[in-house]
Amino acid sequence: MNAAAHGETLAAVSNYVFPNDLHVHWSLMIVLYPYITGLVAGAFIVSSLYHVFHIKSLKPVARFSLLFALAFLICATWPLLNHLGHPERAMSMMLTPNPTSAMAGFGYIYSAYFIVLLLEILFIFRPVVVELGKTATGFKKRLYGILSIGSDNVSVKALKLDHKIIAFLAAIGIPMACVLHGYVGFIFGGIKANPLWATPLMPLIFLLSACVSGIAGIIFSYILIMKVSGRKIDVDCVQTLIQFLWGFFILDFVFEMLELFSHFYMATHHWHTLEALYSGPLFNTFWVYQVGIFSVIPFFLLMIMSLIRFKDSLLLFFAPIVSVMILLQVLLMRWNVVVGGQLMSKSERGATTFHPMWFEKEGLLPAIIIMIAPVVILWFIGKVLPFWMDKDSAEAA
Amino acid sequence: MNEIDIKKEIQKDRRAFIKNVLSGAIAGSLLVVIPAGAALDERLPEQIPGMRGDKSTFTKKRFAFVVDVTACIGCGSCCVADKNEYNVPDGNYRTWVERYVIDDHDGVFVDSPNGGLDGYTKPRTDIPHPVRDTFFVPKLCNMCEKPSCVQVCPVGATYKTEDGFTLVDQKRCVGCGYCIQACPYSVRFLNPVTRTAEKCTWCYHRVRKGLLPACVNVCPVHARKFGDLNDKNSEVYKILREPHVISVLKPGMGNQPALHYLGLRREVV
Structure with a gap:
């Protein structure tokens, strides 16, 4: 009578899942949603490091990261709309929101951030747009006319005013990017019914992993686009990005582990459930992949790359590899939080299983399409607004 | 002659x-x-005293649901009645019945095949030690005083009526599933046909007409009890007032359910 003698009520011999918990309601689309908004927030931080904190070596990617953020921000709502049972009613969240709902704020935060990002891009690109507008013809000329916000004044005085506005937008953009992603973390962190989600650390972890994924995304796409288009890669810029990536990743990884350690140390009755989850259904995706392969290896790689100045060719070889690993780490983290949290039943006695299908509404194929869409959009944006400045126009700007 | x-x-x-x-x-x-619905309803005897005369939009009654764990025999009649009342799609459950088996090594075995809809006609054969105790626990919406689902619904499609019922407006629900995540008791599901959230309503439509919830109505052993706590003659009032062993599920969640369990065992989550 050992268990009963100590009031142990949870001798979970049988795997019992509440009948309504067998189905995982939030699947791939809700994994992608924080992943995409994270990329947006992180890319914006990269741009702000230059525009607000004057990290000069990041100049080559400062503009590109804004466009990168825009492309992903355009797609941020897609997985949500695809997930909703009634997407045609989605606007109700903004028109008649329930003020106590953590989810109801997303529309407002998203829209406000979209406006700030768009304005910042328009002001930063205004001189370039005016320049391009002069030589363009037909539809493109009209497009550049609209993008220049109706002013072709590129005098020193006008540009000075532009710079003031840009600095202001970038400055308010940082807290907004933090709110955007910290808030996404809160959507999960505020659910007391789910012990994996319900932690005040959740917004922080989401925010830090957002920064990490954004920086990694910028490093990878910058090197890739440069290599493909045969331009010269600014090694200083890559080195600085790697250092920032390491810095943010230290915080991110440490807090992820601290969160788990707190649960383990406090060992409330919730730990019983979480322990079963981490040692069971999440063992591979969490311990082996997220922590073992895609956190520990990049952690030391980044450390070495930050502390020792590699030869250029070596740096440019490892930088994309470590970036992709970090991108996968964050994707795995989203998966383990979103899907992992739903695997354990609220019965506290068992776990369900989840295997994504290829062709269902929220399956792998739609997920891949949604992840490719921002890349395509970015390519189109690149046709209108140049990612990189040639020397002359860079100086002019 | x-x-x-x-x-x-x-x-x-x-x-x-x-x-x-x-x-x-x-x-x-x-x-x-x-169509003579009202007339039909009124042909049935009033099951909740004073309900028929109450024509106000929301009643002043304070309803409570009591499940007597010591009485339930796991026949599944309540689940059948519920499925019929609401045409619940297979694999989703507005109410269900769990079977608890405890062996003499304190191993707790719980199951609820098909939500108990088919009744528990066969004993479990996978219990390694002699069984020391067994009981059934019906589950349904807890009608919380502080419902998590109402708190998180982004569009207010899930709401609480003034007489204490948490309901879902199928015409407003966007089908995001946030309420399903938020409910500590997992009583909610996304109806695959309407693509909106759904859950037990304690048969609000029947209660408004003075009738007991369908599951209460059919329970052959009176394990499910429903009534008005403001009515001192009601059975639920008496049960909650008298010194019984009474508990709610997951009290630590702070949701303050109006669903009470008589003789609830500590093994039940």
Whole structure:
């Protein structure tokens, strides 16, 4: 009578899942949603490091990261709309929101951030747009006319005013990017019914992993686009990005582990459930992949790359590899939080299983399409607004 | 003389019988043609005293649901009644019944195949040690005083009525599933047909007409009890007032359920 003698009520011999918990309601689309908004927030931080904190070596990617953020921000709502049972009613969240709902704020935060990002891009690109507008013809000329916000004044005085506005937008953009992603973390962190989600650390972890994924995304796409288009890669810029990536990743990884350690140390009755989850259904995706392969290896790689100045060719070889690993780490983290949290039943006695299908509404194929869409959009944006400045126009700007 | 009388009587009866059948059939078919819902409801005796006379939008009654764990026999009648009442799609459950088996090594075995819909007709055969105790626990919406689902619904499609019922407006629900995540009791699901959130309503539509919830109505052992706590004669009032072993599920969640369990065991989550 050992268990009963100590009031142990949870001798979970049988795997019992509440009948309504067998189905995982939030699947791939809700994994992608924080992943995409994270990329947006992180890319914006990269741009702000230059525009607000004057990290000069990041100049080559400062503009590109804004466009990168825009492309992903355009797609941020897609997985949500695809997930909703009634997407045609989605606007109700903004028109008649329930003020106590953590989810109801997303529309407002998203829209406000979209406006700030768009304005910042328009002001930063205004001189370039005016320049391009002069030589363009037909539809493109009209497009550049609209993008220049109706002013072709590129005098020193006008540009000075532009710079003031840009600095202001970038400055308010940082807290907004933090709110955007910290808030996404809160959507999960505020659910007391789910012990994996319900932690005040959740917004922080989401925010830090957002920064990490954004920086990694910028490093990878910058090197890739440069290599493909045969331009010269600014090694200083890559080195600085790697250092920032390491810095943010230290915080991110440490807090992820601290969160788990707190649960383990406090060992409330919730730990019983979480322990079963981490040692069971999440063992591979969490311990082996997220922590073992895609956190520990990049952690030391980044450390070495930050502390020792590699030869250029070596740096440019490892930088994309470590970036992709970090991108996968964050994707795995989203998966383990979103899907992992739903695997354990609220019965506290068992776990369900989840295997994504290829062709269902929220399956792998739609997920891949949604992840490719921002890349395509970015390519189109690149046709209108140049990612990189040639020397002359860079100086002019 | 006697014989004739009997024959006459039989013929009379026959005539009366045919008359009754015919009038019944006509009345029945008329009922099919003429929508007479209210009249039908009122033909049934009032099951919640004072409900029929109450014409206000929201009643002043304070309803509570009591499940007697010591009484439930796991027949599944409540689940069948519920599925029929709401045409619940297979694999989703507005209510279900769990079976607990505890062996003499304190191993707790819980299951609820098909939500207990088919009843528990066969004993479990996978218990390694002699069974020391077994009982059934019906589950349904807890009708919380502080419902998490209402808090998180982004569009206010899940709401609490002034008389304490948490309901879902299927015309407003966007089908995001946030309420499903937020409910500590997992009583919610996304209806695959309407693509909106759904859950037990304690049969609000029946209660408003003075009838007991469908599951309470069919329970053969009176394990499910429903009534008004403001009515000092109601059974639920008496149970909650008297010194019984009474608990709610997951009290630590702070949701303050109006669903109470009589004789709840500590093994139940």
